[in-house]
Amino acid sequence: MRLYLVIAVVAAQVLVLAVMAGQREWILATGETVYLRTAPIDPRDPFRGDFVRLSYALNEIDPGLLASAPEELPRGSVIHALLEPDARNVAAVRGYSLREPEERLYLRGRTRHHWRRHRGQRLWADFGIETYFVQQGRGLELEERQGRRDTMQIPLEMELAVGGDGTAIIRGHRWSPLGMWLEVSQPVEGEETPPAPRVTFSLLNASDAPLAIIDPPDHCALALESAGWGEQSDFVPAHDACDNVTIRAGDLRVLQPGEIHSVSLDLARPRWHVRTPAGEVLPVNALPNARLRLVYRVPERVDIDPENAFLWRGELPSPAFWAGGRVD
Amino acid sequence: MKPQRWLLGELDAWVAEGLIDAQQAAALRRRYASRTHSLPWARIIFSGIGAVLLGLGLILLFAYNWAAMHKFAKLAVVFAALIGAHGAALAVRDPARFHPALGEGLHLLGTVLFGAGIWLVAQIYHMDEHYPDAFLIWSLGALALGWARPSIAQGVAACVLIGLWHGSEALAFSAPNHWVLPLLLGGVVPLALWLRSPVLLFMALVTLYFSVGASLAVFASDWLLPVMLSLACLLLALRAIAERGVWFPEGAGTLSVLGYPVYFVCVYLLSFPEVLGEVIEPGREPLALLYLACVAVPALGAWGWLLARHGTGRWTLSQWLHGGLVLAVLVVLLLAMLAVHVDEHGAGFVALAGAALILCNIAPLIHGGVFIVEGSDAGRPGLTALGCVLIAVVVVTRYLDLFDSLLMRSLAFFIVGAIVFWAGNFYQRKQAARVAS
Numbered sequence: 194m195r196l197y198l199v200i201a202v203v204a205a206q207v208l209v210l211a212v213m214a215g216q217r218e219w220i221l222a223t224g225e226t227v228y229l230r231t232a233p234i235d236p237r238d239p240f241r242g243d244f245v246r247l248s249y250a251l252n253e254i255d256p257g258l259l260a261s262a263p264e265e266l267p268r269g270s271v272i273h274a275l276l277e278p279d280a281r282n283v284a285a286v287r288g289y290s291l292r293e294p295e296e297r298l299y300l301r302g303r304t305r306h307h308w309r310r311h312r313g314q315r316l317w318a319d320f321g322i323e324t325y326f327v328q329q330g331r332g333l334e335l336e337e338r339q340g341r342r343d344t345m346q347i348p349l350e351m352e353l354a355v356g357g358d359g360t361a362i363i364r365g366h367r368w369s370p371l372g373m374w375l376e377v378s379q380p381v382e383g384e385e386t387p388p389a390p391r392v393t394f395s396l397l398n399a400s401d402a403p404l405a406i407i408d409p410p411d412h413c414a415l416a417l418e419s420a421g422w423g424e425q426s427d428f429v430p431a432h433d434a435c436d437n438v439t440i441r442a443g444d445l446r447v448l449q450p451g452e453i454h455s456v457s458l459d460l461a462r463p464r465w466h467v468r469t470p471a472g473e474v475l476p477v478n479a480l481p482n483a484r485l486r487l488v489y490r491v492p493e494r495v496d497i498d499p500e501n502a503f504l505w506r507g508e509l510p511s512p513a514f515w516a517g518g519r520v521d
Numbered sequence: 522m523k524p525q526r527w528l529l530g531e532l533d534a535w536v537a538e539g540l541i542d543a544q545q546a547a548a549l550r551r552r553y554a555s556r557t558h559s560l561p562w563a564r565i566i567f568s569g570i571g572a573v574l575l576g577l578g579l580i581l582l583f584a585y586n587w588a589a590m591h592k593f594a595k596l597a598v599v600f601a602a603l604i605g606a607h608g609a610a611l612a613v614r615d616p617a618r619f620h621p622a623l624g625e626g627l628h629l630l631g632t633v634l635f636g637a638g639i640w641l642v643a644q645i646y647h648m649d650e651h652y653p654d655a656f657l658i659w660s661l662g663a664l665a666l667g668w669a670r671p672s673i674a675q676g677v678a679a680c681v682l683i684g685l686w687h688g689s690e691a692l693a694f695s696a697p698n699h700w701v702l703p704l705l706l707g708g709v710v711p712l713a714l715w716l717r718s719p720v721l722l723f724m725a726l727v728t729l730y731f732s733v734g735a736s737l738a739v740f741a742s743d744w745l746l747p748v749m750l751s752l753a754c755l756l757l758a759l760r761a762i763a764e765r766g767v768w769f770p771e772g773a774g775t776l777s778v779l780g781y782p783v784y785f786v787c788v789y790l791l792s793f794p795e796v797l798g799e800v801i802e803p804g805r806e807p808l809a810l811l812y813l814a815c816v817a818v819p820a821l822g823a824w825g826w827l828l829a830r831h832g833t834g835r836w837t838l839s840q841w842l843h844g845g846l847v848l849a850v851l852v853v854l855l856l857a858m859l860a861v862h863v864d865e866h867g868a869g870f871v872a873l874a875g876a877a878l879i880l881c882n883i884a885p886l887i888h889g890g891v892f893i894v895e896g897s898d899a900g901r902p903g904l905t906a907l908g909c910v911l912i913a914v915v916v917v918t919r920y921l922d923l924f925d926s927l928l929m930r931s932l933a934f935f936i937v938g939a940i941v942f943w944a945g946n947f948y949q950r951k952q953a954a955r956v957a958s
Contacts, residue, residue, distance in 0.1 A: 196611070198669040203607040203631070206662045207600060210638045214596055217646040244644075324649035328588040363647035 220362050224354035225298060227276060228283045229322070230369060231349045243332035245325040247351065250510065251276075251286045251300070252323070254316040259289045266291075266308045272318050273359055274300045279507045283350055293359075301359030322353060322361045338368070342512045345453075347372040347399045370400035370503075374453075375487065375511040389461035389478035394487055394511065396455075398448035405499035407491055409444040411435060412456055417465050417477070420486040420513035428467040428483065431474045440495045447502045458487075460516075481517035486510050528553055568626030569674050576633025583641045592645045599638040606631035629674050632663045636682075653694070656686035664708050673718045680709055680724040684731055691735035699808075701732040702815075719775040726756065726779050733812065741809035746800045747854060748809070750787035751817040754851045756780035758823035761844060767830075785885060785911065788850060792881040792915070793922075801857045801874060802865075817855055824848045839891045846884045853877045882919065885911045893944045897951040905948050913937040 231247040251274045256262055259272075266272075272291060276284035276298045284298070302320035327335065340346035348369040353361045374395040394415060398404040407414050413435035419428055446454050458465070460477050467483075468474050477483060490508040498504060532546045541549075579602065583595070610627035613619035636659040642648070643655065660682030667675035683704060690698040705728055713721035733752060737745045760776035763769050791797045803809070824844070836844070857877045860870035892908030895901070920933030 195669065196614075199607075199611065199628075199666065202662070202665045202669045203604070205665065206607075206631075206635045206638075207603060209658060209662070210599065210603070210635070210642055213639070213642045213648075214646070217642075217648070319649065321649050322647070325647050326644040329585050331588065 216360075217362050220356040220360055221354045221364060224356045224360075224362065226282065226364070227278050227298065227353050227355055228281070228350040228367070229353060230283055231351055243327050243329045245327060245332045245335050247323050247325055247349075249320075249322075252305075252317055252319065254289055254318055256310060256316055258286070259291070259316070261291070262310065263291075264310045266304050266316065268304055268307045270304045272302050272304055274302065274318075274320065276300065276355075281507060283507055285508065298355060299359050300355065300361050320361060322351065322363055325351070325363055325366070335366075340372070340374075343376075345372050345374040345395070345397055346512070347397070348509070368399060369509075370398065370404055371406070371505045371509060372397035372399040373489065373509050373511060375514065377514050389459070389465070389476055389516070390514070391457065391459055392487065392514075393455055393457050394489070395453050396448070396489065396509075397453045398450055400503075401450050403447050403449055403502040405445050405447050405502040405504040406454060406489075407440055407444045407495065407504075408446055408454065408456065409435075409438055409440055411464055412458065413438040414489055414491065415456070415458070416488045416490060417460070417467070418486050418488055418510075420484040428469050428475075428480070431466040431468040432464050434464075438492070440492060440497065442497050445497065445499050445504075447499055477516040481515070483516040484513050485516055486513045568622045569629055572626045572630035573633055575630055576637060579634060580637040580640065583637060583644070595641060595645060599634070599641050603631060603634045603638055606634055625670075625672060625674050628666060628670065628672065629678065632659075632666060632675060632678055635659060635662045651694075653686050653689040656682050656689060660686055660704075664704075664712075667709075667712055671712065671716055673716055673721050676709060676712050676716070676718070676721045677724050680705075680721070680728045683709070684728045687728075687732045687735060691739050695739050697736040697740045697808075698732075699736065701736070702729075705729050705732060714769055714772075717769060717771055719772050722769075722772050723775045723779065726775070730779070730783065733816075737809065737812065741804065741806040741812075743799055743803040744806060744809035744813060746787055746790060746796070747803075747858065748812050748816060749783055750791070750854065751813060751820050751851060753780050753784035753787060754847050755816055755820035755823060757784060757844075757847050758820055758827060761827055761840070762823065765827075784847065785888075788881045788884055789914065789918075791850075791854070791877070792885075792918070794878060797874070797878055797881065801854070801877070802861050803858075817851065820851060821848075839895055842887055842891050846880075846887055850877075850880050850884055853880055882915065885915045889915075893947065897944075897948040900952060900955060902948065905944055909941045909944050912940055916940075 229249050229251070231249050254272070270291065272289055273294050274289055275287045275294055275296050277287045278284045278298070290299075300320045300322070302318040305317040305319055308316045335349065338347060339349060350367050350369050352364040352366060354364050355361045374393075374397070376393040376395075378391040396406055411434065416435075417430055448454055466474050466476055467480070469480075477485065488508055488510045491504070491506045495504065495506070529550060532541075532549060535541050536543055536546045583599070606627050610624045610631060613624050613627065636655075639655045639659055643650075660679045663675050663682060664679035666672065667679055683701060687698050687701040690696040690701075705725055709725040709728070710722070713719075713725050730749070730752065733748060734745060737748055756776045757780040759768075760773050760780055763771075763773040763776060791800060824847075827844075853873060853876050857870065857873040860867065860873050864870060889908040889911030892911065893905050894908075896904030896906075896908060916937050917933050920930055924930055924933075
């Protein structure tokens, strides 16, 4: 009798491991494939060797995108991120929902902390895809190729298998063909209202083949957006001339492998002015505590296909920086 | 050297000197040999350490996460190692052919590999979930095997893993994690009692202390002292019951070792008026009140049962003093906590709070004095030294609290010095009397 009990317990231990692995294999075999763009760093887990800690844009939730959000959410609340893949199957977040969505493609996660709306807090959530285990030593290689905030950054695009219930499993990774570098002029010490920072935004063809990007007049492929957090970060762009811009053949730039296209921007110009909730139109240097981000975005209505090159579509956000000049 | 081992070593010499005959020596050897060789602790400990080190080696091997190895090959290694270790343990279960410690060690290796398997599967599939759950599943695997075999080593492993589970929940995630208490009290402590294992009881109770303390620190830290004091009083009551042979006599030492230190630390802290003031007026936290009730009521019940069942007539003076003081401190503290809710400024509350403060100052002195006498009577210098330390700590603390004058403070050291001097002389006189008799 006791022998059978011991065998039953051993079988249960084996079964636990088999169920853990089997559930994931099922999702890998049947789940929908989608890519999510990340920015990694490289710690080490003593139990599981090297891993790359991943963060995604969907981890930081703008409460405005959360449908029917309550005033308060306890830590560990289930939250769903609704995804919409672009032409390269790289997904962007379309919104969040606390209820299980009817949409086909979504990720199921849990809130990282207790959240209250009245404090104006950003909400953070984890979706079970924030850790990428690699062979010892490879984590550093990934980090070095991905770059740092003050160097050229080539984003990782994580390949996910997404199950019908929103569970996602990392299947692998690929590198984005387009790299980006943001250089921000340092703030002037001691001035009460420092001048708006000058920034240089560069795009790199990190792939092995020619790659096309767009740079229409007034740099309308770039948008200055709020990156939240700062007390003065509640604003929208005031300049609307780019809203209905038409991309022409002359706006295309074909980059050879390794070639960089840079633009220098003076954020003091009216093109980059912002509108506050009170309706005031201000230069960004009037909001030194605002946290900003430049986003390179190819409009959906681009009908011109470049010859002998692949047109990169989608959006590529820069690291966040402060209107006072500091990069995050 | 343990008395039994010393006795067995002396037998041959006694036979040679004609003090006892060979038959009597054989009878004594039969009587005490089984007690000295009941458990092969050296083999069990080395087998256990070996199994754990082997398992950790495998975990680190897996942690390298060799990219050239296909995930199914990694899974095959994990499953084969897990089944192989447990299978080998079952294959050597015949006690006539193999030493039981071998099977115990192999099963322990299997349990370590079960945990390694959980982490490896998580690694293969890049799982980034709530990691304390892995410790919980791992501990349940060990505990289930502890009951199935039954096995002290698996129970000890379960205690360590439950501690890791609860520690990571409480410390890393600030989660009180109340489920740890039914798991320990319903899963591990009964196993220790069933196997009559003081070692497993010790581990279970240490984990219980840690779990209760960590949970309360997360959600109701001002309830920590009364709950821990009640828990220590409960263990001391159980120790008194065990000492009388009513229940699990092997566990009396463990209960004493775990009960007294926590009791003394709590009483010492409560001897400070500001600490006592915060403790008897804690924030309103129904769940913390439930914690207190769950340990204080059984503690009072156990002391009451002990008094009713065994009567006071059979108690020695030292038992009276130790038991009476422990019970009095607990009762007065609980009454003071109750009285503050009836009338915060009433005479009853003021009197009870004052009584609690006086008791917490006097109790260590009386316990210390009794320890000195008990230690001297029984020839246990450690107990006498403990009594001196208790008295010294209280006297020095109170003098430093009450007097700013260096002259008065120096008096404290004179008093403590005199007490230690007297205790040393007292112990020597008793020792000489024992030798003479």
